[in-house]
Amino acid sequence: MKNSSYGRRRFIQHTGAAGLALGAGLRSDAQVPERKIKVGLIGCGSVSGQYLPNLKACPFVEMVSVCDIRSERAARRAEQFKVANQYPRIDVMLAGAPFELLVNLTDMQEHERLNREALAAGKNIWSEKPIANSLAAGQELLATAQQKRLRLWGAPTVVASPQFAFMAKQIAGGALGRVAAAHAHYGHEGPGWSSFFYEKGGGSLSDLGVYSLTTLTGLLGPAKAVTAMVSIVTPARKIEGKGRIEVTEEDNAMVLLDHGNGVISHLQSSFNYFNPHGHEGREETRHTINVVGREGWMGLAGYDWEPHGVDFATKAEPKRKRHAEDAHGYVWQGGASRAAECLATGRETPFTPEHALHVVEIITAARESHATGRRIDLTSTFKWPVIT
Numbered sequence: 001m002k003n004s005s006y007g008r009r010r011f012i013q014h015t016g017a018a019g020l021a022l023g024a025g026l027r028s029d030a031q032v033p034e035r036k037i038k039v040g041l042i043g044c045g046s047v048s049g050q051y052l053p054n055l056k057a058c059p060f061v062e063m064v065s066v067c068d069i070r071s072e073r074a075a076r077r078a079e080q081f082k083v084a085n086q087y088p089r090i091d092v093m094l095a096g097a098p099f100e101l102l103v104n105l106t107d108m109q110e111h112e113r114l115n116r117e118a119l120a121a122g123k124n125i126w127s128e129k130p131i132a133n134s135l136a137a138g139q140e141l142l143a144t145a146q147q148k149r150l151r152l153w154g155a156p157t158v159v160a161s162p163q164f165a166f167m168a169k170q171i172a173g174g175a176l177g178r179v180a181a182a183h184a185h186y187g188h189e190g191p192g193w194s195s196f197f198y199e200k201g202g203g204s205l206s207d208l209g210v211y212s213l214t215t216l217t218g219l220l221g222p223a224k225a226v227t228a229m230v231s232i233v234t235p236a237r238k239i240e241g242k243g244r245i246e247v248t249e250e251d252n253a254m255v256l257l258d259h260g261n262g263v264i265s266h267l268q269s270s271f272n273y274f275n276p277h278g279h280e281g282r283e284e285t286r287h288t289i290n291v292v293g294r295e296g297w298m299g300l301a302g303y304d305w306e307p308h309g310v311d312f313a314t315k316a317e318p319k320r321k322r323h324a325e326d327a328h329g330y331v332w333q334g335g336a337s338r339a340a341e342c343l344a345t346g347r348e349t350p351f352t353p354e355h356a357l358h359v360v361e362i363i364t365a366a367r368e369s370h371a372t373g374r375r376i377d378l379t380s381t382f383k384w385p386v387i388t
């Protein structure tokens, strides 16, 4: 996944500051936003290198602190991005320089515990996926946030792309006729820098499938039930600096979703797919999401986190045409900046914690379906349609 800044057009769009040279410190006083949100970031590994340039360029963010249990990583990011405070543990960070929004970029299995601790200390949260390890735990975190008048958000941000909006509008407007089915795929040979991806609570569904599941449910509505098969294709892996580890969470998955009203979708995700684009999947040109109805078809070119456009054909216009090629300032690593913008201005985000938790429920239900051989009914839902 590739680097990008906050998004020049996004700032201009929201401030009316046309012709502005964007970047921290480059604004004139007339365009200074309402207020800046003090941000603390925990987890200074791979993805922090994508988030920090975006946060530093965001006019609604003041970076206050960074934290990592590997203190050399916090020190490196503090120096690289000129962040004044660095900490080795969350309790020290929470007791240190004050901030309002925690950006949680730690191991997937750590999010729930750290999010809970930060909420208790009165912080708003932007969390990488997942917000929590189970639906019940996530709902408890959300209830705590609401009770304390705090906000809680979780990745991914795929519903914020103009390509998602285009697809959602075609479906809602009836351009595909009666929608029947959708298919999504996301895979590569798996990350090699951390073992948590392969341990319980990690897996290809939590790391990769989560994007497609957010798009499929965002387009077709909350799922009512799940049937799935999952497997471990590669039982042992080599991890940088760690050597050989045992794989204990699925690294290969096939999931079927029932969206009600006859609409069925399917996702496949894996850490065992040959892919010439590897982890840097932005060069992917295949359709990774396909939606089909009685009157039309749409294919999303590239991955939903950084799509290139939407190919579209209908009975009325069967010659395939590409639409929505412009990102309009959307970048996948912009979720924490959008959260800060929401706190500063009240402008709501299209992504919601309820949607993120619905996807957590789908992932845990998929594993339960495989383990029991049963179709699993889902209980959670979220505000849909996402785009109105």
Ligand SMILES: NC(=O)c1ccc[n+]([C@@H]2O[C@H](COP(=O)([O-])OP(=O)(O)OC[C@H]3O[C@@H](n4cnc5c(N)ncnc54)[C@H](O)[C@@H]3O)[C@@H](O)[C@H]2O)c1
Residues within 6 Å of the ligand: 001, 042, 043, 044, 045, 046, 047, 048, 067, 068, 069, 070, 073, 088, 089, 090, 105, 106, 107, 108, 110, 114, 128, 129, 130, 193, 194, 206, 207
């Ligand atoms: N790497 C990517 O391109 C990418 C892209 C999108 C999302 N993500 C998500 O971002 C999260 C982090 O992934 P990553 O690739 O950066 O992993 P990583 O292993 O490179 O970084 C995680 C960091 O968190 C630190 N950490 C773990 N537990 C901690 C704790 N209790 N307190 C403080 N620090 C702690 C680790 O020391 C490590 O430096 C995951 O949820 C992943 O799914 C990663």
